[in-house]
Amino acid sequence: MFQSGSLRLQPRRSDGVKSFYEMSDLIVGVKLLPGEKVKGEATSVRKCDSCRKLRKSIAGKLLCTNFRVIFVPVETRISEVPCDRTVLLGENDVALTCIDRVVAVTSSRTKVLTASSSLKFHPQQLLVYCKDFRLLHFQFEQDSRAREIIPLIAQSCQPASPRELFVFDFALEMSRSSDPRLVNANQEEDVYPTRMFESLSDWESEIVRTGALGWRVSLVNERFEVSASLSKVLVVPQKILDLDIKKACAHFNEGRIPRWQWRHPGGSDLLRMGNFQSNTCAQRDGVSKLEDLLYGAQSKLVIADLADELPTPPEIQLAYNKLKNLCTYEFPTSFRDSDEKWLSTLEGTHWLEYVRLCLNKASEISALLTNQCLTVALQETDDRDLSCLVSSLIQVMLDPLCRTIVGFQSLVQKEWLGAGHRFSDRFNHLRTTDKDESPVFLLFLDCVWQLLDRYPVSFEFTDTYLMAIHDSTRLLLFGTFLFNCQRERARNQQVLSADPKIQSTHFSNGWQLPRGSERDEQVVLKGGFFKWEERSCPLPSVWDWSLQFGAEHQVLFRSALYGADPQFPVQNGASQHCAADKADCCPLRSVLVLTKGGLMAPAQLLPWRNVSVSRRLTKWSQSLDSLLEIEQPLKSPAGPSLDPAHLPLPPIPGPRICLWKGCYLRWVEEGGIPQGGPEAAYSRLSTLSAEIHSLRQRLHQEADRRNAAPNGLDHQGNRIPPRNSPRDPPPACRSETSTMEMAFSKFLSSAMR
Incomplete structure (x- = not known):
């Protein structure tokens, strides 16, 4: 039995022994993380499995910390708390950043609480809707502190400033204990290390691995002068000078110039870029430099316009909200009652349709790279959403290294973090506005699961691993999915001073900025800003799975069906150019546009050729179906022979797209997943x-x-x-x-x- 009492801090140990827990386990009733503090507590609480199964409720107390909401059963002791699944969250815990909304319920009224809400009535029940489709239900007795704990939870899960995020306190306490996991967060024992793609060496190794001739690594964006949202390190053609790149960035949206991402063993390259700026005009001597940058090391280019066929971020968000409403049930009978119309409602969410469209687009471009040996440049308005998704899917389909655990993690670092995907805005971590929220990255994980479910032998990882990444995006205990670009991420590798003697200045947004350090740097996040000390402290990386899961659970990340040896990196193969007798569908220095299911030759595409830009397409090339034969299995690329596990993945037919039940319906017992999934x-x-x-x-x-x-x-x-x-x-x-x-x-x- 746990006894309620005042909160007592353990004195800091000065004997050099590392202590992982800050507070007394016997008093609080749960092991707290470094920097975690209890903010409120309510006793006489019962946790129900569902609103209609009150007989299965469990008595205990409800705690709210600066990291999570914890339910501590009365009859559970500290040594009995299950920790085999995760070392951060228990079975009855939910992180504050994973809470979607908090609802107070009585017999006569229901109220959704915000950060500024207050309760004028005594709630009988609490419903906590989570972003992972989970629903937690609690009941309160009359003498409980429900009126205090419920508004506290609603306020804590909606941070008013970046400083209220628990990750900064956690990193500070971990750095004080000199935890080696913050230093070698991207290393695994006896496994090829995850490349973070934040240094020259990582990109140079990728060029060597893929055999990409004619490309070089440039630090032209080291101070983010070319583009504030791109990485410091860019891969550009060898014959292009850095000065020419600085001049060319004005012709592309947000300065996102064409840049190399990956090379196929057959010799074709995969590029990414933003939309052309139509209000710019290049000088005569600059036109050739612009086209050298655009064509790269090739003379034939296909520009894949991703805006024509793929859903927009607002459409993805709308479909995800519909899917969440479909897969979240307050009553156990709701799932059974909706069985007759469930599939039609699922189709009406358009989520599976968007998955099919993304996979189909990636299959089309993969066939161009593989069968036709054509270099493809992915073009998107801001080059930070669908371009990340499609580029990653192409490499998962064609590159066997990306189907390993370490290779997949490196892929996310290269195509999402390095390319400046707006994780903070798309996941709405600070809840400043809903207009930018869109789970594009979760759509990508669903697409990868479709490939994994269809071709399990070709993947080293399992769907359990994908779900771990899926849930980590909502955990916010790491710096990986926290920021919008590398510029924000680089500026947040400093530690906020915890010295209370440091003078602070109040600002109009209601919180304080420390001052007094000799060299400090302003950190800007959406919703506020604050300053850090010069002392370096890296935020934990999500790829250090030992911070979240025990060894028993990490075993489930690796598939027993995978045929390759995961201890060695899988090489993409030496570059070999296409055969000379291959049919040439484009003239020298020509460009085609892949849009709406066909390859088209535009009359005017490059804005520096003519100030008046016309997107009128006058000439059709061969139909895409006959050119690519996408319904047929893709041929093996030219290059070294590969075993069947390393062949390119063929496309998935539309009828084979199915719901990821193990992720979306895992909290619904009536979901009918055979033998637990x-x-x-x-x-x-x-x-x-x-x-x-x-x-x-x-x-x-x-x-x-x-x-x-x-x-x-x-x-x-x-x-x-x-x-x-x-x-x-x-x-x-x-x-x-x-x-x-x-x-x-x-x-x-x-x-x-």
């Missing part, structure tokens, strides 16, 4: 998978030992370790290992169905 199946078979993986390594070592030279070296010149014990497995050949793995894969596939 994929996560439950992986949990039951994870131990067997680990044992087979260990046995495979032993068999490979035994095979190397049998084929070793007399000097004790294997075929790579490495010394073979001696046998550790007589319990090592008997000698076995690699064919037996392969047979065993195939048998287990078939067994796991049948179990997952």
